[in-house]
Amino acid sequence: MLVNFQQVLPKAQKEHYAVGLFNALNTEMARGVIGAAEALRSPVIVGTAEILLPFSPLECVADALLFMAKRSSVPVVLHYDHGLTFDKCMEALKLGFTSLMYDCSTDPYEENVRKLTELTRIAHAFGATVEAELGHVGDNDSMETDPSMQDPSAFYTDPVQAKEFVDKTHVDALAIAVGTAHGAYRFPPKLDFERITAIREAIPETPLVLHGGSGLSDEDFRTAIARGIAKVNIFTDINVAGARAIREAVQREKCAMTDLMNLQVEAVKEATMQKMRLFGSEGKA
Ligand SMILES: [Zn+2]
Numbered sequence: 506m507l508v509n510f511q512q513v514l515p516k517a518q519k520e521h522y523a524v525g526l527f528n529a530l531n532t533e534m535a536r537g538v539i540g541a542a543e544a545l546r547s548p549v550i551v552g553t554a555e556i557l558l559p560f561s562p563l564e565c566v567a568d569a570l571l572f573m574a575k576r577s578s579v580p581v582v583l584h585y586d587h588g589l590t591f592d593k594c595m596e597a598l599k600l601g602f603t604s605l606m607y608d609c610s611t612d613p614y615e616e617n618v619r620k621l622t623e624l625t626r627i628a629h630a631f632g633a634t635v636e637a638e639l640g641h642v643g644d645n646d647s648m649e650t651d652p653s654m655q656d657p658s659a660f661y662t663d664p665v666q667a668k669e670f671v672d673k674t675h676v677d678a679l680a681i682a683v684g685t686a687h688g689a690y691r692f693p694p695k696l697d698f699e700r701i702t703a704i705r706e707a708i709p710e711t712p713l714v715l716h717g718g719s720g721l722s723d724e725d726f727r728t729a730i731a732r733g734i735a736k737v738n739i740f741t742d743i744n745v746a747g748a749r750a751i752r753e754a755v756q757r758e759k760c761a762m763t764d765l766m767n768l769q770v771e772a773v774k775e776a777t778m779q780k781m782r783l784f785g786s787e788g789k790a
Pocket of ligand 1: 642
């Protein structure tokens with residue numbers, strides 16, 4: 506069934522597990538992710554992100570995922586991740602996404618507050634939920650090339666500011682910067698777990714989101730979730746799992762699309778189930 510954050514994240518937070526967001530850009534990925542959720546009786550968040558639109562147009566993703574979500578036997582949130590512009594967020598809303606992330610984390614704080622307050626009012630009127638990011642989760646590539654990004658702790662989320670931000674904007678979930686980064690890690694990340702606890706205590710009603718989850722150790726996830734993370738974003742891991750299955754098949758001279766499609770579904774499903782078990786969402790649908 507198609508739901509929004511309110512139907513899955515508060516329960517996850519209360520019962521100390523996390524629900525995964527797995528982006529799905531074609532029907533094979535979507536079958537893998539939703540198939541994993543149904544096999545494990547787990548709630549799931551599925552969707553796409555603004556930077557992924559060049560690979561798969563928003564309306565195609567929306568049409569495919571919307572039907573699959575509605576038909577699913579487990580709760581599925583259709584989430585538009587890292588919306589960068591107001592217009593694209595509105596487009597996602599009109600296409601039927603039940604949840605939006607509006608990422609204004611590189612704007613000045615006051616601007617982030619203003620933009621999220623406006624977006625949240627509109628999204629809530631449509632029955633959709635909203636995620637914001639406070640502080641800034643960088644990406645592994647720019648950390649190497651952009652000198653201003655080399656000390657990520659300069660952009661970590663401040664618990665006191667988080668409280669003020671949530672009170673003003675009424676967002677439904679907050680992505681926090683505590684030492685993760687997007688993309689593939691070159692070195693094992695070091696998470697600021699104390700900060701997760703401090704933010705959890707400052708905003709006990711707001712589910713916290715961990716971005717940049719691909720590549721973290723199992724122990725990192727367990728600790729972060731125990732300290733209050735209720736949603737984890739995973740993309741690189743399932744993206745690579747699907748591609749690896751195709752590469753191996755091609756090496757075995759399997760070269761038709763029909764040789765590869767179900768292998769992609771199975772590889773994405775397997776990688777997704779692994780994460781769901783780790784996050785503790787199995788059996789929580
Ligand atoms: Zn992210």
